Amino acid sequence: MIAAASTAVVAVAVVVGVTHTSGWPRVRQRFFSGTEIAAAWPAARHGMAVNLELFAACGLAAGALGLLVALLRTLAGPVFLPVRLLAAVYTDLFRGLPVILVVYLVGFGVPALRLRGFPSDPRVLGGAALVLTYTAYVAEVFRAGIESVHPSQVAAARSLGLSHAQTMRRVVLPQAVRRVAPALLNDAISLQKDSSLVSVLGVVDAVRAAQIATSAHFNYSPYVLAGLMFLAITVPLTRVTDHLAVRAARRRGDRRAGGGP
Template sequence: MNTSIPKASPLARLALAIALVLGLFAVGSLVVPGQAQALEVTQCTAAPNEDGGNQILGGAETRITWRGQAAEDESVSSIVLTMPEGLQFDADGVKVTGLDELDRVELNAQITIPGDGTMHIDFPEPAPAGLSFLVETYGATFPTEGGTFTVSTQITDADGTVSDLGPSSEIQVAGLSKSEQISSWLEGQEWVQAWNSNRFLHMFFDPTLIVTSIPSVAQGWVTALGIVIIAFPLAIVVGFLLALLRMSKLLPLRAIASLYVNIVRGTPMFLQIYIAFFGLPLLGVNVDNFALGCIVMALNSCAYLCEIFRAGIQSINKGQFEAARSLGMSAPQTMLSVIIPQAFRNVIPTMTNELITLYKDTSLLAAVGIMETVMYAKTITAATGNITPYIVAALFYLVVTLPMTAITRRMETGSTKKSSKKGKGLFGKSSSSDKGSWTPATDGTSTKLEVKQPDYF
């Protein structure tokens, strides 16, 4: 008689497998002893040391705060902190505090710095179990190049068991630029400290701030130059067209040009900037700040250039216009080939003065938030409470204005010498052919000097 063993159902086999796994886990828990809960690092941070910011900068002193919480049944006898590579710190700047909830516990910790980048904190007697440890390192300085840093922790409990807790959370440190490194070096120089001990010198000519302000203000200086490079050529074109309109025979054209020139020249540029930057958005017209700044500066400068060009054109002797017409040249040809080239040469010094004025007036754009020279200086001054950045900004203006002023003076001197030479005849006497000359009648009759504006159009 054959007997057969019934096969187990799939559900029964699954239950058997689960029971087997649970049994093995229970046996393993009896064989392998449970590890005691080690100290937990709850905080590892560095205090921001950026002036007016929240960054952690390398090369400048900061405070590193490390906090660890021991288990309820864990008594710690020593803590070894492996500090970030390149960190400069001293045992005198380390403070160790024990905290039992809100109560401070005196630990009498002995701190040693072997010089290998570690900090050894030893307790004469093991700390009470479950204690929280606070280690503050004052005057610590991260490497100037910055980077990402961690603090590794190793503890020894009362039984002599050593536990390696590994690295802490990362500390992001911003590197110092070359100017900031130089400034940091200057701060330690005795002559700089003596210089800054004088309140006036420190407030207006702080060497450390001069070094750090130059790169930032230079960015605004480039912006100001960009505005001038775009606005001045545009102002030349519009100003010249306005000058032609002001000399036109047509009354409406003269009236429109005169009205525009008088309004622009009769109102402050600061007011014009405010109208453009705050009035246009109210009308739904939104223009990029840089582009709008260029437009406002150009529209203001063209009114002054209009009068410069008009005076230059009217300074040309009317006889040259008539001579060109007698040679068969049309009025436009005469203007383009004869009158305008001479007029431009005559007004170059005055145009240069207007260019200098336009460059200096870019500082007014700081009032509407354009990051030009003054705006960068203003930002640094607000963060440091020192006027030195404004002095640096003034130097950037002088770098451009002083050479241009010297060039203008030389051009004016050269123009005067040429005019005096042209006005001299034989034996140094004034020539009767001098433009604009007038000779009274020699027959005793009275004469009347009549001055007429050249009729070019």
């Protein structure tokens, strides 16, 4: 009750303080115009569908490729050193570059090369840039999960006659994926937001649709609408991530106390 009361007091104080400033009427007209929001809704809704398509396609591709890169980085033996080096260079390179810079390089650089057989659709090029970047992040998350599995479990699986591939598939990966699920969801949230960067290539997503509507009447309410649409997706994903993190922490605590299987 005390927490609820203090939260309500702070919320009321913020609302009253903002709405009683001298510039609030102008801000309300420029950023919270119901007329402008209603006019921009159809285009923004169509643009958000583009963002969701990119999010789904790029998320699946980055997840699969990230797992592959992580497996390549964990290969043992000197014969696989070149493969491990290439995977390490790839992850270091694309984790170090800003996402928008990769979008520019792929979106404008690939068409400039005039290579036959390469797509020129900006949605495909923007999606490829997102996949290149997020594959590197996802690969490191998977690698951390794989390396968190105790080596004794791998040794036990090999002693039972399982091959390296069977050990990874049946013993290591199920545990690794379960342990890094919250981190993977965090990357998914970031990918969902960064899907708006394809707008710099001319793709009419939610952000680009809001920009077009804003330029028509110099009213920024469409940007607020686009922001609310992104929040409607990212906030539930964030709550799911928090729930998984708490459940994983509780499971680890139960096992340490001897109360879990």
